[in-house]
Amino acid sequence: MTLLFFDRNGTALTPTQVRSASNNGGAGYNNDFLLNPANMRAITSGPLYTSGSNLAFNIPSQAVALAFNWPTLPGGYQLLILDNGGSGFSTAATINFTYQAALDVKKKLDAARSARPDYVPSAKFTTAYQAAVSQLAGVDVYSPESAKGKAGQLALDQLAVAYDALLAEHGPVYAAANKSTVTPWIGFTIDTVSNYQANVDLAATLAAPYAWIRIVFDAGQAPSTYTNIVNYAKSKGVKVLGQPVDSTYDKGYTRAQYKQRFIDYITAFPQIDAWEVGNEVNGSWLSSDIGLRIADAAAEVKARAPGKLTFLTFFWQINTDSVAYSMFTWANANLPASTRANIDVVTFSQYQEQAPMGVAFDQVMKTLRAEFPTQKIGIGELGYWIPGQQFWWAYNQTDPLVAKRVVAEQYHNASFDFPGSIGGVFWWTFITDFKSDTAMQQIVKTLRDKLLSGAPTPTPSATPWPTVSPTPTATPTPTPTPSPTATPTPTPSPTATPTPNSGGIVFNGVWSAMAKIPATATYQDFYQTVTVTPNANHTVSVWVKGSGSLQLQVWGNANWTKRVSSLRINATSTWTKFTTPVFNVGNRQRVYLSFDTAYSNAAGTMYFDEIFLGTSGGVNRVTNPGFESGNTGWSNDAPAIFSIQTGQ
Numbered sequence: 001m002t003l004l005f006f007d008r009n010g011t012a013l014t015p016t017q018v019r020s021a022s023n024n025g026g027a028g029y030n031n032d033f034l035l036n037p038a039n040m041r042a043i044t045s046g047p048l049y050t051s052g053s054n055l056a057f058n059i060p061s062q063a064v065a066l067a068f069n070w071p072t073l074p075g076g077y078q079l080l081i082l083d084n085g086g087s088g089f090s091t092a093a094t095i096n097f098t099y100q101a102a103l104d105v106k107k108k109l110d111a112a113r114s115a116r117p118d119y120v121p122s123a124k125f126t127t128a129y130q131a132a133v134s135q136l137a138g139v140d141v142y143s144p145e146s147a148k149g150k151a152g153q154l155a156l157d158q159l160a161v162a163y164d165a166l167l168a169e170h171g172p173v174y175a176a177a178n179k180s181t182v183t184p185w186i187g188f189t190i191d192t193v194s195n196y197q198a199n200v201d202l203a204a205t206l207a208a209p210y211a212w213i214r215i216v217f218d219a220g221q222a223p224s225t226y227t228n229i230v231n232y233a234k235s236k237g238v239k240v241l242g243q244p245v246d247s248t249y250d251k252g253y254t255r256a257q258y259k260q261r262f263i264d265y266i267t268a269f270p271q272i273d274a275w276e277v278g279n280e281v282n283g284s285w286l287s288s289d290i291g292l293r294i295a296d297a298a299a300e301v302k303a304r305a306p307g308k309l310t311f312l313t314f315f316w317q318i319n320t321d322s323v324a325y326s327m328f329t330w331a332n333a334n335l336p337a338s339t340r341a342n343i344d345v346v347t348f349s350q351y352q353e354q355a356p357m358g359v360a361f362d363q364v365m366k367t368l369r370a371e372f373p374t375q376k377i378g379i380g381e382l383g384y385w386i387p388g389q390q391f392w393w394a395y396n397q398t399d400p401l402v403a404k405r406v407v408a409e410q411y412h413n414a415s416f417d418f419p420g421s422i423g424g425v426f427w428w429t430f431i432t433d434f435k436s437d438t439a440m441q442q443i444v445k446t447l448r449d450k451l452l453s454g455a456p457t458p459t460p461s462a463t464p465w466p467t468v469s470p471t472p473t474a475t476p477t478p479t480p481t482p483s484p485t486a487t488p489t490p491t492p493s494p495t496a497t498p499t500p501n502s503g504g505i506v507f508n509g510v511w512s513a514m515a516k517i518p519a520t521a522t523y524q525d526f527y528q529t530v531t532v533t534p535n536a537n538h539t540v541s542v543w544v545k546g547s548g549s550l551q552l553q554v555w556g557n558a559n560w561t562k563r564v565s566s567l568r569i570n571a572t573s574t575w576t577k578f579t580t581p582v583f584n585v586g587n588r589q590r591v592y593l594s595f596d597t598a599y600s601n602a603a604g605t606m607y608f609d610e611i612f613l614g615t616s617g618g619v620n621r622v623t624n625p626g627f628e629s630g631n632t633g634w635s636n637d638a639p640a641i642f643s644i645q646t647g648q
Contacts, residue, residue: 002056002094003048003066006149008073008157015050022069024077028391032057033319033326035081037065037088040367042318042326063088067319069356069392070101072153075160076394076403078358079318080105096145098152102136105159105359109166112362116170116417118177125165132158163359167414172450175416175423182376184416184451186444187212187241187426188434189381196229199431204236206434206444210451214241214276214426219249219529220623220633223268230269239273241311241426244297247280248529248558250287251635259296266304274309275301280349280381282330283315284322285559291334298342313380314348316364317355331371346372347380347424352394352407354386361411365418378424379415382407386429387587388557404433409443506647507543507575507609511627513634514645515595517548519603524638527594530613530621532585540593541579541612546571548604552580554613555592564591568599571606582616593622597641607645 005013005021013021023029034044034057043064047057057066065083072078080101082089086108089095109129113119121129135155139148175184186207190199203211213233215226233240244265245258253261266275277297281290298310314327323329327348335343346368350357357364368377384407385400395410396403408427416423427433434440506512513526532538540554550569556562565583585591593613611625623633627644636642 001059001066001089001092002051002054003097004054004094004145004149005097006146006153008150008153010146010150012053012146012149014053015055018055021071024071024392028069031067031069031319033067033323034060034064035067035083035318037063037081037083037086039328039332039371040081040318040364041329041332042323045319045321045323059089059092063090065089068097069319070098070156072157072160072358074395075157075164075358076352076397077356077392078156078160079356079360080156081360081363096148096152098150098156099139099148100152102132102152102155102159105156105163106132106136108359108363109159109163112163113166116166116174118173119166119170122165122169125162125169128158128161128165132156132162160359163362164410164414167362167417168410169413171413171415171417171423172447174418175421176451176454179451182420182422184210185212185239185378185422185424186210186412186448187214187424188430189214189216189426189428190229190430191216191218192431193225193229195431197232199435200229200233200236200238202434202441203233203430204238206441207448208237210423210448211237212239212241212273212424212426214243216243216246217265219245219252223265227268230272234271240269240271241274241276242269242272243276243279245279247283247286247315250279250290250293251285252529253287255287255289255293255296258293259300262297262300263304266300270305272305272308274311274345275305276311276313276380277301277343279313280315281312282317282325282327282334284320284325291339294335295339295342298339302342309344310342311345311347311380312343314346316348316350316357318364320355328367328371340372340375343372343375345376345378345422345424347378349381349428350379350411351383351386351389353384353390353392356392356394358394361414365415365421369418369420376420376422377418378422379411380424380426381428382411382425383428383433384408388562405437405439405443408433408440412443412447504647505545505607505645507545507607507626509609509626509628511630511644511646512607512609513595513627514643515548515550515597515606515608516641517550517597517602517604517606518641519601521600521602522597522638522641524641525594525596526634526636526638526642527592528623528634529590530593530623531590532588532613532621533615533618534585534587534589536615537582537584538591538613538615539580539582540565540567541577542569542608543575543577543610544569544571544606544608545573545575546604546606547573548606549599549602550606550608551596551598552578553594553596553598554580554583555594556585556588558592560592560594569595569606569608571604595642597638 005018032048034047048055070080132155135151139151188203190213244261278294301310318326384404395406552567554565556564565580567580569578611622612620614621
């Protein structure tokens with residue numbers, strides 16, 4: 001299947017130019033995938049290859065659709081599903097990409113509008129839709145490919161605007177008309193107990209009587225940490241979704257510990273309304289047995305909290321780093337009927353800058369409903385422009401705040417426009433984004449009022465549609481990452497400076513970590529997540545003895561693609577302290593500290609002890625820095641290499 005690409009001027013694009021356009025000038029990454037057009041399950045990653053002056057892909061033994069990120073103006077990046085009108089491609093052909101994509105999107109949009117006979121189009125929808133129709137009417141199959149490509153791109157620009165308008169305008173109408181069947185949820189995520197009264201009050205003010213808060217229970221925290229916020233939320237009429245294990249913390253637990261954590265929290269909080277039994281469960285950074293952990297947790301909720309809801313969140317990604325983690329593929333492979341029977345609500349987290357959605361949203365929601373026909377559906381987590389994860393822009397290329405408001409308005413409203421949808425959203429950075437931004441607050445208030453009143457007539461979006469430049473702005477070049485992590489609450493105590501035990505394998509106390517470093521780099525890690533002070537200078541130090549080399553690394557995001565600091569550690573026969581240069585963590589509230597087998601020809605047996613990460617003269621933020629509590633606080637993806645040893 002050969003693909004022809006043209007820009008909005010009708011100029012042919014080379015494969016290099018196509019990749020640059022799809023990847024936001026190098027900020028993103030290659031994202032082409034082949035899908036089953038009927039169920040959106042991934043079939044092949046990275047099928048596109050250069051064929052002459054074009055890109056092409058080979059058709060496997062079944063009909064396929066091509067998923068590809070592509071920019072539109074002013075709406076930003078869209079996930080385009082090129083599917084030949086829904087039937088997929090099964091025979092060789094030459095396809096004009098933007099023209100075919102416009103035809104495919106228009107067919108889906110027409111079907112979506114037909115399925116909503118009570119929709120009263122706004123001027124925004126009508127203007128954009130008619131402009132798209134006009135562009136496509138100006139060409140036909142006999143027109144020059146350049147003319148078709150130009151018309152297709154210009155039509156895509158307008159179709160994206162029209163599709164957004166349809167779903168956002170009709171969503172509150174549909175939800176208000178179906179409140180007796182599905183009660184709307186307007187959710188916010190709270191990841192700290194600090195100022196809990198003000199945060200809960202804000203959620204109640206904006207969204208009552210539909211207000212929910214999702215409380216992130218941080219790793220290492222006992223249920224008692226959250227008693228006050230849970231009780232206060234319930235006293236204010238705000239429903240509570242409990243999240244015992246955020247996706248970032250999953251690997252810090254064994255399967256048995258994961259289950260026990262749910263038991264502990266369910267027992268402590270019988271008043272909690274719903275339990276998130278798995279967060280971003282198809283993320284590549286989670287445990288390989290996460291499907292079994294979900295089953296365990298859901299069964300515990302059903303047994304110990306009858307009548308309470310079980311809530312499951314996927315991570316929206318369809319063209320990810322591996323077919324296995326693509327959302328619908330993962331769900332089919334890892335959630336048997338026995339597990340699904342214990343799940344009440346199925347949602348996904350969505351970060352436009354990590355994995356564009358746009359015109360695919362309608363198809364994704366309908367596919368989610370088909371995959372889970374007896375469950376409620378919705379958005380389980382939403383945010384925009386999270387530091388370190390800014391790969392593709394949406395709505396406004398130059399003003400992220402304006403774009404963030406449009407994202408919030410679009411998906412708060414559009415999420416309701418589907419049978420069985422609770423809405424949800426649970427904006428991740430609620431505290432920082434809503435506390436002082438009256439525009440963000442008004443978006444939710446307006447939605448709440450429409451739901452209360454019945455919203456008989458849809459209205460155009462309240463947020464002005466921005467004007468953007470057509471040239472994407474490059475951002476740092478990362479690989480796919482999961483969504484941001486929760487804000488932890490504990491404050492570590494200062495650690496006294498130890499006195500070295502020069503003759504043994506332990507620097508201080510009776511335990512140390514040992515690494516049997518292989519001769520060839522294997523890139524395996526001994527690591528932990530560390531709370532830090534935002535916008536402050538930090539440093540890392542470690543005492544080391546033995547032989548061989550490891551790489552000490554500090555990462556700024558949960559998928560370890562944004563390096564903050566790095567240092568090669570070369571062990572010697574005496575205990576030696578290694579210290580990184582001072583680094584600023586920016587606005588991060590946590591970093592990821594690792595010891596990595598990143599060097600070849602560096603074999604040996606290294607002992608390391610008394611690890612420090614913190615501000616100069618401040619408290620040590622590392623959990624169990626001297627290994628006196630064994631593996632507590634540390635994760636290990638290579639037990640044959642890394643272990644905890646005693647010197648006694």
